[in-house]
Amino acid sequence: MNHKNITSADVARMAGVSRSTVSRCFKADSRISKKTRERVIEIADQLGYQVNKIARSMITRQSDLVGLVSAGLHDPFAVVLVNQLIQKLQKMGLYPILLDASNTAQLELSIKKLAQYQVRSIIITSGSPSSSIGAEFIRLNVPVILLNRAGQLDAAHLINCDNKTGSTLAAKTLLDAGHRRLGFVNSNNSTYSGNSRGAFFEQALALKLASGEISLQSISCRSSDYKGGFQAALDLFPNPNSFYRNLSPTGIYCANDNIALGFMDALRYELGLRIPEDLSIIGFDDIPLAGQPAYRLTTLRQCPAAIAEATVKCIQGIPSSTDPLRISIPVELITRQSVAAPAHENRG
Amino acid sequence: MNHKNITSADVARMAGVSRSTVSRCFKADSRISKKTRERVIEIADQLGYQVNKIARSMITRQSDLVGLVSAGLHDPFAVVLVNQLIQKLQKMGLYPILLDASNTAQLELSIKKLAQYQVRSIIITSGSPSSSIGAEFIRLNVPVILLNRAGQLDAAHLINCDNKTGSTLAAKTLLDAGHRRLGFVNSNNSTYSGNSRGAFFEQALALKLASGEISLQSISCRSSDYKGGFQAALDLFPNPNSFYRNLSPTGIYCANDNIALGFMDALRYELGLRIPEDLSIIGFDDIPLAGQPAYRLTTLRQCPAAIAEATVKCIQGIPSSTDPLRISIPVELITRQSVAAPAHENRG
DNA sequence: GTTTTTTGTGCAAACGTGTGCACAATCACA
DNA sequence: TGTGATTGTGCACACGTTTGCACAAAAAAC
Numbered sequence: 001m002n003h004k005n006i007t008s009a010d011v012a013r014m015a016g017v018s019r020s021t022v023s024r025c026f027k028a029d030s031r032i033s034k035k036t037r038e039r040v041i042e043i044a045d046q047l048g049y050q051v052n053k054i055a056r057s058m059i060t061r062q063s064d065l066v067g068l069v070s071a072g073l074h075d076p077f078a079v080v081l082v083n084q085l086i087q088k089l090q091k092m093g094l095y096p097i098l099l100d101a102s103n104t105a106q107l108e109l110s111i112k113k114l115a116q117y118q119v120r121s122i123i124i125t126s127g128s129p130s131s132s133i134g135a136e137f138i139r140l141n142v143p144v145i146l147l148n149r150a151g152q153l154d155a156a157h158l159i160n161c162d163n164k165t166g167s168t169l170a171a172k173t174l175l176d177a178g179h180r181r182l183g184f185v186n187s188n189n190s191t192y193s194g195n196s197r198g199a200f201f202e203q204a205l206a207l208k209l210a211s212g213e214i215s216l217q218s219i220s221c222r223s224s225d226y227k228g229g230f231q232a233a234l235d236l237f238p239n240p241n242s243f244y245r246n247l248s249p250t251g252i253y254c255a256n257d258n259i260a261l262g263f264m265d266a267l268r269y270e271l272g273l274r275i276p277e278d279l280s281i282i283g284f285d286d287i288p289l290a291g292q293p294a295y296r297l298t299t300l301r302q303c304p305a306a307i308a309e310a311t312v313k314c315i316q317g318i319p320s321s322t323d324p325l326r327i328s329i330p331v332e333l334i335t336r337q338s339v340a341a342p343a344h345e346n347r348g
Numbered sequence: 349m350n351h352k353n354i355t356s357a358d359v360a361r362m363a364g365v366s367r368s369t370v371s372r373c374f375k376a377d378s379r380i381s382k383k384t385r386e387r388v389i390e391i392a393d394q395l396g397y398q399v400n401k402i403a404r405s406m407i408t409r410q411s412d413l414v415g416l417v418s419a420g421l422h423d424p425f426a427v428v429l430v431n432q433l434i435q436k437l438q439k440m441g442l443y444p445i446l447l448d449a450s451n452t453a454q455l456e457l458s459i460k461k462l463a464q465y466q467v468r469s470i471i472i473t474s475g476s477p478s479s480s481i482g483a484e485f486i487r488l489n490v491p492v493i494l495l496n497r498a499g500q501l502d503a504a505h506l507i508n509c510d511n512k513t514g515s516t517l518a519a520k521t522l523l524d525a526g527h528r529r530l531g532f533v534n535s536n537n538s539t540y541s542g543n544s545r546g547a548f549f550e551q552a553l554a555l556k557l558a559s560g561e562i563s564l565q566s567i568s569c570r571s572s573d574y575k576g577g578f579q580a581a582l583d584l585f586p587n588p589n590s591f592y593r594n595l596s597p598t599g600i601y602c603a604n605d606n607i608a609l610g611f612m613d614a615l616r617y618e619l620g621l622r623i624p625e626d627l628s629i630i631g632f633d634d635i636p637l638a639g640q641p642a643y644r645l646t647t648l649r650q651c652p653a654a655i656a657e658a659t660v661k662c663i664q665g666i667p668s669s670t671d672p673l674r675i676s677i678p679v680e681l682i683t684r685q686s687v688a689a690p691a692h693e694n695r696g
Numbered sequence: 697g698t699t700t701t702t703t704g705t706g707c708a709a710a711c712g713t714g715t716g717c718a719c720a721a722t723c724a725c726a
Numbered sequence: 727t728g729t730g731a732t733t734g735t736g737c738a739c740a741c742g743t744t745t746g747c748a749c750a751a752a753a754a755a756c
Contacts, residue, residue, distance in 0.1 A: 005488075007742055018706045023744060033704060053464040054411070055742035057402045058711050065445070065465075073421070073431040083421040087448045090458050095465070097413070098446045100435045110438050116401040117413075117443070140353075226640070269641035292574070293617035294642040355712055366736045371714060381734055403712035406741050 006049050015043045026051055057118050066094050066315065067114050067122035069133075072102040074225060075258060076287040077304070078125060081147070084308035085123065092312055094120065108133065115140055121315045123147060126193055143318045145311055150192040157318075157325040159310050161302035163193065166331040167200035169300060170253045170282045173333065175205075175214070177280060178341040179251030183217045185232055185263060186255040187224035194224055194255035197284060201253055217249045224255060229262025233271070240271045243278065250279055250342040257283035257290045257299055264295065264338070276340035286334050296337040302329060355400070359392045374399055405466050414442050414663065415462050415470035417481075420450040422573060423606060424635040425652070426473060429495070432656035433471065440660055442468065456481065463488055469663045471495060474541055491666045493659055498540040505666075505673040507658050509650035511541065514679040515548035517648060518601045518630045521681065523553075523562070525628060526689040527599030531565045533580055533611060534603040535572035542572055542603035545632060549601055565597045572603060577610025581619070588619045591626065598627055598690040605631035605638045605647055612643065612686070624688035634682050644685040650677060 008022040024030035025040040057063040066089060073079050089096050101107045111133050122137050126148035134144045134153045144156040151158045174182055184201055186194040208214045219236055221228035237243045254260035260283030267273040275281055286301035306329050314325055356370040372378035373388040405411040414437055421427050437444050449455045459481050470485050474496035482492045482501045492504040499506045522530055532549050534542040556562045567584055569576035585591045602608035608631035615621040623629055634649035654677050662673055
């Protein structure tokens with residue numbers, strides 16, 4: 001009430017030009033005399049004028065808004081990824097609207113309305129539903145970018161970390177350390193990343209599995225987080241002694257660091273087992289916690305900064321690009337102290 | 349290009365009414381006949397019509413957008429708070445635009461432009477700069493809500509957790525356990541929360557301090573995160589033996605859980621000290637990690653859900669409320685295993 | 697000194713909605 | 727049946743931009 005917004009008309013009047021001219025002064029490519037532009041900008045600054053983005057979006061049918069849907073911020077990797085994304089987007093003058101996907105019904109509602117904000121693009125991260133909502137945006141001609149997700153949507157841009165190389169490295173690391181009985185821990189309500197990593201792990205082991213040289217046990221947990229990993233370890237080893245059976249796996253690959261950390265804690269604090277003396281663990285993601293002295297987890301680092309960088313580039317390049325992008329981000333093995341030779345390999 | 353947006357005009361034509369009528373059908377309070385409304389809504393659904401929020405904001409000079417400024421997502425408590433906020437906001441039909449405050453220059457730029465999106469309100473969380481940017485929004489008549497922050501801005505709404513009760517409880521807990529040499533760990537680049545907690549801690553101890561019954565050492569770290577706490581412990585105790593001096597503090601209160609966790613890890617993994625046998629530690633926040641078996645930290649829980657709830661209520665109530673709000677959110681002592689009687693109290 | 701091109705600016709029509717005002721239709725009441 | 731109150735709908739303007747078109751002025755070409 002107090003303070004009336006200043007519009008381009010105010011600037012125009014003050015500068016003795018038309019509103020069109022003011023408008024053109026704020027566009028890069030317009031044909032406007034240098035002298036006029038300078039004077040108008042001067043006056044605009046002086047008045048504290050800023051172009052009204054809502055009005056601009058109205059006519060250009062585009063905004064600087066970007067939808068960013070994430071399945072809650074429980075997963076630490078999701079957190080660092082989102083953090084990188086908002087920083088990089090902000091630097092590009094884009095504004096992320098964060099949507100929570102943990103409540104599916106709620107999300108469905110919100111995201112439909114979001115379309116009416118003329119968002120420039122929508123980023124869907126791992127773990128959130130994609131097919132139905134993505135399709136809606138494709139229909140409205142809003143580019144969809146899927147991060148670490150399967151692509152049921154042909155028209156969506158895909159950015160994935162290199163699960164194949166990662167899982168192959170995990171397999172090699174455990175085998176080289178001398179493990180023969182391997183395990184893969186994954187959530188049973190399937191996520192793309194988890195399933196993909198499991199499949200590539202098995203693929204990397206295929207030859208030795210076929211020859212009977214090694215074994216691979218699939219260990220499932222109820223959720224792909226710390227609690228899930230914790231519970232999975234307790235399910236697998238109901239008591240400390242059950243670990244010392246013949247065929248217990250000694251080299252464990254976890255679908256992500258969260259699971260790995262929960263698994264480790266259950267082994268150590270509930271069962272009294274030692275890592276890496278009794279079991280070796282490899283995770284995926286390299287969340288910050290994994291490197292702290294309480295864990296020192298050997299894991300596969302996927303670089304959130306690189307993913308964010310690729311995402312922003314993708315958004316920027318979309319007007320020119322015609323085919324949907326398929327980008328793979330490299331991963332790196334971070335060797336810490338959770339892998340060693342199996343101690344009781346010859347027991348039982 | 350492909351798909352032309354359907355507007356209220358399309359619905360109007362199809363329903364044989366005017367655009368005004370269509371508009372009114374989507375407003376709750378409008379005087380419109382039940383029959384007409386039902387028919388129009390029916391047709392609108394059928395056509396897949398959604399009101400264009402950009403256009404609506406244009407005329408109402410208000411949007412469903414809310415600015416949410418957070419100093420990065422490094423601090424786990426900030427993460428759970430932001431998570432709660434986006435969930436609650438989403439439920440109310442509000443859309444949070446997340447801004448990163450870790451790069452101050454960048455933020456200054458972004459936030460100025462943000463004002464032009466007619467945001468309904470702006471939420472500024474702990475750790476982010478407030479005075480200058482807040483003032484700008486106040487001037488534009490956009491309500492500012494400060495979370496766990498000092499209020500240099502008289503016109504801003506303030507929501508704080510109860511640092512006084514929390515710090516008093518911390519003091520009582522350590523005293524009751526038998527500690528006489530106390531310490532408070534805080535970052536030296538001052539944050540509101542840290543300073544406030546320190547002041548109230550000292551205040552709670554004031555009488556016994558004056559009588560010489562107990563001592564209080566102020567321990568400072570370079571940053572208010574895990575690393576800061578880690579380094580602070582190493583600075584305080586250059587080697588394991590330095591702990592066993594006469595006047596080392598045995599009861600430690602940390603400005604937040606992050607610092608506490610870093611402090612603990614340094615004590616345990618670098619210095620070989622035990623918690624709580626050698627030192628007792630109390631944190632603040634109750635971040636998820638604090639409860640995990642690797643830490644079991646006794647701490648003061650501030651409930652992010654309650655803060656988020658209050659924030660959303662505040663936004664909703666703003667049109668009616670005239671005076672800026674001052675809200676205090678209760679905290680709760682969570683007793684775990686990081687506090688015990690000091691073992692070597694009578695040494696030296 | 698004409699004609700043609702280039703350059704800079706203004707006019708006015710969009711974009712899609714909300715809302716004050718006017719007015720027709722319906723209803724209540726005597 | 728006549729009068730006043732109530733209810734439902736349409737008209738037209740406003741919100742603050744962008745942009746195609748027209749056109750004057752300046753510059754270039756002949």
